[in-house]
Amino acid sequence: MLFFGLVVLAGFGLCALFPQAIAPYGAKAMHAAWLGPCAEHWLGTNDLGYDIFSELIYATRSTLLIGVVSAVVSLFIGTAVGLAAGYLPAWKGELLNGLIQIFLLIPMLPMAIVIAAFVGTQTLQIVLIIALLGWCATARTVRVRTMQLKQTPFVECLLILGISKTQIMLRHILPNLKELVLSRYMMTVARCIMLEATLSFLGMGDPTAVTWGRMIYLAYRRGGFTRGAYHWLISPGLCIALLIIAFYCISQYFAQKQSQVSGSQSYLD
């Protein structure tokens, strides 16, 4: 499982880093329009005559970038809030927990649409929107694990030794969350990529950065669907699916490691 995930991820990583070397044609090289899959054009061409296979490879970078960066930001927020909510005593922890619960209730997609409509749909904005809406699930899991760790004897020992709470939180509890956080990170990347694809499909993608989601959107809007050009429609979708499965496989590996460390743990909090 882990191996499969890493191989797929490495493949897409190469595409993202060196699209020029892998893609047979340039991103905006024009050929005859509406070609089906053939020897010169593996996945055919679209309505403007762009080679779809090359476009897919060039789109890898922006797709991965949006997913990875927004997941980093949301992981950072999620871990910080979760850690504080789990460790801080009494009302402070409760207050942060309430905040997590409130954010969990907010319907993500309509919220993302409204913010994107107001602030614009450039890549940076999309990344920030996805990050600011996606942290709460991580925060919830981190909080539960922190609360478990807080009860353990080693934290008690540290308290008795007179070590400050900040230090316990950052130097002693945080390292114990490593597997959990890594596993959550992989899932968050997958979720971010999915949300970006959905936003793009609704016409809320960055018009200058072609992502896989935007490719599906264009294929649907420009008649690829009605003309039966399924290669145009399905291939970006397959890439998204493959990437998400790869992230899932890797996250499962960390989740298993995590459950080895902490003993079997409830799937829900």
Place this chain on the structure above:
Amino acid sequence: MKKKLLISFFCLLFILVFNFALPRLLPGDTVLMLVGMDEDVVSENEYAYYVEKTGADRPLAEQFASYLRGILQGDLGYSYHHNAPVEQLIAQRVPATLQIALPAVLLSALLALVLGCYAGMRKGSGMERMISTLQITVDAIPGFLLGLLLLSLFAFHLGWFPSGALNSIVVPAATLPAWGDRIWHLCLPVLTLVLGSVPAKYLLVCNTVAQQMQEKYVLYARSRGLSDSYIVWHHILPNICQPFIAMVGMNMGFIFSGSLVIETIFSIRGLGSLLDQAIRSRDYPLLQGCLLVSAVVVVVANLLTDVLCVALDPKVRCRIHEAE
């Protein structure tokens, strides 16, 4: 329960404040943002009219008070693109959206429960692996693509189901055929939503059932000679129904958002296609109205599932093991 109510209240309040603050705090012309118009299409007279209509020249506190008063009276704003009150536009469209969302919620919960219990009993077997792999694969496909594929397969190529809308062009006059016609049209959109929302719940049920199988009470039940399926349905199910119902409640938001996305694909005139138009024309009041309505739906669904949990779970009902 009190805490849940408080959280729901604050969630809605947060969305209200957010909706109020967003057009007023962002850089740019507040009035144009409030009405969702472009600078070059608005003449000076119209602009003055909009200023007066939206009250953008009054102090913020006064604006907020009148905004809250309006919301409490059911006034969600005015869409200048449609030339109609937002609440009226949304009210027209909500029934269609709920017609695909509600069956999808129920069906997917049922399917996830049955599949999850079935696979959870046999955790580690070939059958369980197959079902889980299949679920994870389906989960990885974007919902809108799934909708497009189902549409092309079942409507265009096989012709089993209609390709869109909620009725035939000529609706049968009698009640029963009319119902049948509606259900026939609902099949594909509901199927899309169900397929997209089962995996998360399935994985939860499957893992919890597999965990419960290790518990002592299952061992006792087994030593009493009860069959595995009896144990699952009569002993494990009551124990896992609480997290499951809570998950269904959380999932409501997901399915509701999902239906917003796929409505355009199936040309259903619901909230989703309204949202789609609003995105195209940057109709801000309408977008914000949709956000508020979605939030209300999610919050109400969550409160309902909490009540259901209390009603179903004797532990919570009798406050013996009050969960933390």
